[in-house]
Amino acid sequence: MLDLFTRPGPCPCCEPAALSRREVFAGLGALACTALMPGSAKAVALPPVRRLRVTRVPTEDSFDGIYFQNGKYNREALHKLDWVFRDLSAAEVTPMDPRLFDVLSAVAERLDTDESFQISSGYRTPEHNASTARRARVVSTVSLHMSGMAADFRLPGRDGRGVARTAAQMQMGGVGYYRExxxxxxxxxxRRW
Structure with a gap:
């Protein structure tokens, strides 16, 4: 469930940062919208040990390991994942929201796959996102990629539509499918599109 009173700071392993008044109201609005959705989010039980397997296209940077155990996120693993999910166009690394890794891990578990997610886009700087939005109308100008909360990928050997359908049924976050x-x-x- 979305925690409205904390946000990822420089390190999600450390003390949570306090939210501004604007962020609290935005979070409450998002929660209210979610509660009104039919079949609103059902809790997905996350395992006590969480692992992830990702490879960045085209750099081939990768991570294959445990990023959460003993009730906390592994700081070193998160730093490695931040590197894999960095904005390649700006060569900029940012702390990713570890809940994104939880979503990816849960989807992999539900699909019963140990294939590596082939990541095409993770974090995007606002400048990179604006440039991409000008070229492709499917890119949001307020994309969660800019907050380190989103990833675009392919899963080898899996139909993208089937992956998106499974993820949408889990109700853990936003799911989109692109013709490519x-x-x-x-x-x-x-939400889905």
């Missing part, structure tokens, strides 16, 4: 076979997942409110 890419799937978008984020850890925002459940």
């Amino acid at each position: 076979g890419f799937v978008h997942l984020d850890c925002g409110p459940p």
Whole structure:
């Protein structure tokens, strides 16, 4: 469930940062919208040990390991994941929201796959996102990619539509499917396109 009173700070393993008044109201609005959605988010039980397997296209940077155990996120693993999900166009790394990794891990578990997610887009700087939005109308100008909360990927050997359908049924965040076979997942409110 979305925690409205904390947000990812420089390190999600450390003390949570306090939210501004505007962020609290925005979070409450998102929660209210989610509660009104038919079949609103059902809790997905996350395992006590969470692992993830991702490869970044085209750099081939990868992560294959445990990022959460003993009740906390592994700081070193999160730093490695931040590197894999960095904005390649700006060569900029940002702390990703670890809930995104939870969504990816849960989807992999539900699909019963140990294939590596082939990540095409993770974090995007606002400048990179604006440039991409000008070229492709499917890119949001307020994309969660800019907050480190979203990823676009392919899963080898899996139909993208089937992956998106499974993820949408889990109601853990936003799910998009693009004609090119890419799937978008984020850890925002459940919605689909």
